[in-house]
Amino acid sequence: MADHSLPQGSLFLGFDSSTQSLKATVLDANFNIVATEIVNFDSELPHYKTKDGVHRDQSVNGRIVSPTLMWVEALDLVLDRLKKSNLNFGKIAAISGSGQQHGSVFWKNGSDAILSSLDPKKPLLDQLGNAFSIKESPIWMDSSTTEQCKDIEKAVGGAMELSKLTGSRAHERFTGPQIRRIYQTQPEVYSSTERISLVSSFMASLLVGSYASIDHTDGAGMNLMDIKQRAWSKIALEATAPGLEAKLGKLAPAHSVAGPIASYFVERYNFDKNCLAVHWSGDNPNSLAGLTLNTPGDLAISLGTSDTVFGITAEHNPSLEGHVFPNPVDTEGYMVMLCYKNGSLTREDIRNRCADKSWEVFNKLLQLTPPLNGGKLGFYYKDHEILPPLPVGIHRYTLDGFKGNSLEGLKEHEVSDFDPPSEVRAVIEGQLLSMRAHAERFGMPSPPKRIIATGGASANNSILSEIASIFGSNVYTVQRPDSASLGAALRAAHGWLCNRKGSFLPISSMYMDKLENSSLNCKLAVAAGDKELVSKYALLMKKRMEFENTL
Numbered sequence: 001m002a003d004h005s006l007p008q009g010s011l012f013l014g015f016d017s018s019t020q021s022l023k024a025t026v027l028d029a030n031f032n033i034v035a036t037e038i039v040n041f042d043s044e045l046p047h048y049k050t051k052d053g054v055h056r057d058q059s060v061n062g063r064i065v066s067p068t069l070m071w072v073e074a075l076d077l078v079l080d081r082l083k084k085s086n087l088n089f090g091k092i093a094a095i096s097g098s099g100q101q102h103g104s105v106f107w108k109n110g111s112d113a114i115l116s117s118l119d120p121k122k123p124l125l126d127q128l129g130n131a132f133s134i135k136e137s138p139i140w141m142d143s144s145t146t147e148q149c150k151d152i153e154k155a156v157g158g159a160m161e162l163s164k165l166t167g168s169r170a171h172e173r174f175t176g177p178q179i180r181r182i183y184q185t186q187p188e189v190y191s192s193t194e195r196i197s198l199v200s201s202f203m204a205s206l207l208v209g210s211y212a213s214i215d216h217t218d219g220a221g222m223n224l225m226d227i228k229q230r231a232w233s234k235i236a237l238e239a240t241a242p243g244l245e246a247k248l249g250k251l252a253p254a255h256s257v258a259g260p261i262a263s264y265f266v267e268r269y270n271f272d273k274n275c276l277a278v279h280w281s282g283d284n285p286n287s288l289a290g291l292t293l294n295t296p297g298d299l300a301i302s303l304g305t306s307d308t309v310f311g312i313t314a315e316h317n318p319s320l321e322g323h324v325f326p327n328p329v330d331t332e333g334y335m336v337m338l339c340y341k342n343g344s345l346t347r348e349d350i351r352n353r354c355a356d357k358s359w360e361v362f363n364k365l366l367q368l369t370p371p372l373n374g375g376k377l378g379f380y381y382k383d384h385e386i387l388p389p390l391p392v393g394i395h396r397y398t399l400d401g402f403k404g405n406s407l408e409g410l411k412e413h414e415v416s417d418f419d420p421p422s423e424v425r426a427v428i429e430g431q432l433l434s435m436r437a438h439a440e441r442f443g444m445p446s447p448p449k450r451i452i453a454t455g456g457a458s459a460n461n462s463i464l465s466e467i468a469s470i471f472g473s474n475v476y477t478v479q480r481p482d483s484a485s486l487g488a489a490l491r492a493a494h495g496w497l498c499n500r501k502g503s504f505l506p507i508s509s510m511y512m513d514k515l516e517n518s519s520l521n522c523k524l525a526v527a528a529g530d531k532e533l534v535s536k537y538a539l540l541m542k543k544r545m546e547f548e549n550t551l
């Protein structure tokens, strides 16, 4: 039997560079968490003046960006904190990471020379201040590229053709439309850029001291990669901007090694010079790895700054909704995903407005209001929504006398507000009903065999109970809500093993015998809701979709 074991005593470091923070998780060879760190951008790097990790550019409709150097400084800070925690960097056999998907970094001409000659006596921040042709990176919350989406879809033969080719129709947040917008509106930036990275490959580039490849999985979030060939699509590249392939560099499988860690980190933090940097990938793909999602009937729900629903599948079935990415830990399979922009920030707004800015009060109100909310349905779009693609706005409807038995003969009204307790329930039920409806329409398992919840709000048992009632499935959680950095550490170990073996190794063969007693173990949090209630929610879901189609 091939040796799938990891050297005892070795450590694996995973990062998650997300919208609001940079997190780190260190796993030992038995996949137990031995160290974690976090830098919250707003509170710990206040000089960048971000709110929720971003800058909303009021001068351009829908433009949302993040300071690139903030991510650099956060990496300095997290590594310094891990050093102060006496983490033995010399034991770290491999590193990998997770980056918010679709975000882009524009490296100025000549920056590869800066990257390859970093001075270990200085922080990264002091040396990269002049490395980027734009100081603020477009990120996944941006919705300013509708025209560019139309251009790219038109050039390839339409939305469905683009979905067949790349795994998704064009989306405003996807990197291809973002690059096209910069090419069109800031041509001098585009011409002075020698490399365009995703957030994932950007952070990997820092670790290897040269431009790291974009991986096949995160690369599928760009509307630029042929998902079957796992290669750049010439027609999509040409529809985006001239000479783009040279600026993107080569793609690579997510499990492959980007390179040995750069000497900068060996000398500054005493990493072992043989420590391997495994390609980074997107945050949701890393969560899929961290949740050890390997059964097609399972569904993950991630409740974070974005809310996502994702699972695995053997085939790529093109659709106009949702996204298909190559599975980062299975070279044959795919990941399917739905994404919502109005996640935790929208829930926080309603907590602040209706529940005294307190989650305790929020949960109380959720518990005190009846399932089905007396037929009250709300759509809460603090930001331009991705699914469905709808502008900022709030819409509320009542179904008079709805008890869940029938929709016949009910009077429905659009109203201007709900009482605070009903508003709290409406924002939770509304998002979950939408997830169930779009997941079923996207061909995801219905009902799911298991739901594994992750992300900040997965620590809220009141919300988990609503998931169980609306989907009719048992809801599981993992030890910690930040499954993306956990998944990145797991992928670091996986990449290390594949590298030693010299070929791909199914990730499950690495952890199957250790799962039970490791930090990867999923535990039942809430049992499935009662079947009658699940079918009543199906009626309310049907009505919600009818209203959604009128917005």
Ligand SMILES: O=C(CO)[C@@H](O)[C@H](O)CF
Pocket (backbone or CB within 6 Å): 018, 019, 099, 100, 101, 102, 140, 173, 221, 282, 283, 284, 306, 307, 308, 339
């Ligand atoms: O746009 C998304 C996925 O398509 C979001 O989940 C981002 O990855 C969040 F960082």
